Amino acid sequence: MNGDTGSDALLDLVREDLRGFGGYASARTYDLKGEVWLNANESPWANPADAGGASRRYPDPQPPALREALARLYGCRPGQLLVGRGSDEAIDLLVRALCVPGRDAVLVTPPVFGMYAVSARLQGAPLLEVPLVDGDAGFAVDLGAVAAAAEQGGAKLVFLCSPSNPTGGSVPLADVAALASRLAGRALVVVDEAYGEFSDQPSAITLMARHANIAVLRTLSKAHALAAARIGSLVADPALVRVLRACQAPYPVPTPCVELAVAALSDEALARTSARVAQVRSERARLRQALATLPGVVRVYPSDGNYLLVRFGDPGAAFDRLLAAGVVVRDQRAVAQLGDALRITIGTPDQNDRVLAALDAREAAA
Structure with a gap:
């Protein structure tokens, strides 16, 4: 030193x-x-x-x-x-x-x-x-x-x-x-x-x-x-x-x-935690790719955390659709530089599918 x-x-x-x-x-x-x-x-x-x-x-x-x-x-x-x-x-x-x-x-x-x-x-x-x-x-x-x-x-x-x-x-x-x-x-x-x-x-x-x-x-x-x-x-x-x-x-x-x-x-608990972290990382990649294809999504940022920052053309409507589907995400609209963004924590595969379904305007209109 x-x-x-x-x-x-x-x-x-x-x-x-x-x-x-x-x-x-x-x-x-x-x-x-x-x-x-x-x-x-x-x-x-x-x-x-x-x-x-x-x-x-x-x-x-x-x-x-x-x-x-x-x-x-x-x-x-x-x-x-x-x-x-x-x-x-x-x-x-x-x-x-x-x-x-x-x-x-x-x-x-x-x-x-x-x-x-x-x-x-x-x-x-x-x-x-x-x-x-x-x-x-x-x-x-x-x-x-x-x-x-x-x-x-x-x-x-x-x-x-x-x-x-x-x-x-x-x-x-x-x-x-x-x-x-x-x-x-x-x-x-x-x-x-x-x-x-x-x-x-x-x-x-x-x-x-x-x-x-x-x-x-x-x-x-x-x-x-x-x-x-x-x-x-x-x-x-x-x-x-x-x-x-x-x-x-x-x-x-x-x-x-x-x-x-x-x-x-403990070693056993840490091994299980490691497996769950690996699943979160896998789901993070899947969710990011799927969100980027949805209408109304402007940008999905790369992330090293257990969340994704997403910009929307109409963030208020996206937040409301998620809430109507029982999904609570973090509203970032009051934060400088993030007036059109929501932060979405990576959940279980089923929870992530629920996010995608709620945000898919095409599915909602069907």
Whole structure:
């Protein structure tokens, strides 16, 4: 690792008043052993609805079994992982820990996931926007414009959604690495890989050994079908993970969710997940090809995620036809650059057939 991209330079990006901040030391912070636990003011009796009785105890703040399973899944070390309530919590923690209100900016590339901008606004961080470029190959990030805007606007955080939601494109790893090199000592480049399992591109985690100012967001909500469990991870330099842990709430992940996630990361469960991801990818290709042949469809964008962005000649009519058929999709018409677009999640083969039937005006007229 180059010296100018090491942990020391990374910690210089943290708010001055939070460097060395210890946070709240909960009863589970200390690795103490005993048979009678009377240190957390918990009930000595289980709730009548809790047959096993485990829920009367506070959970481990960063459950070792879950961190180890996630580290194996993502190809990193447990010390590089911060586990929290979905990716949203990690986004909020990053903005709060790195951005001084009114001074340090957050850069985003719209149209994109809206929580980056929400977290910036809640922190009072200036928001810099470098719109995606809509070209023949789909929407793409203008990395030169991103780098220039980050330098000129004082960005501490640059969020790259890859695959991007809702547009579906991925940022090439070479571009991520080049941006991180240019912004070393200035900004943290955060690659949101919520949909990474559906893409052929390797994870940006593979770049972190050479670039300490890259962090990666992952989640079990999408490919692993655990959206309700709210298990998200930030993979980052261990020094930054320690800072964010001090800023995190004492018990971020409920025990039942941890147990469910650990079970979902067993070899057998992962094999089934892999098969379902392969089916989604196959259905994505089929649905994209079929949608492109329908009257009223203007453009279907390529996608590395489990969704397709589709432009329509009459998006309102398309949305209404889908809703009348009992199909709910994401309306993008209020989003800049997407006034004629809908985002359609890839469903089961039967669900996808239902989408096609609802949108086929010829079939509706028959």
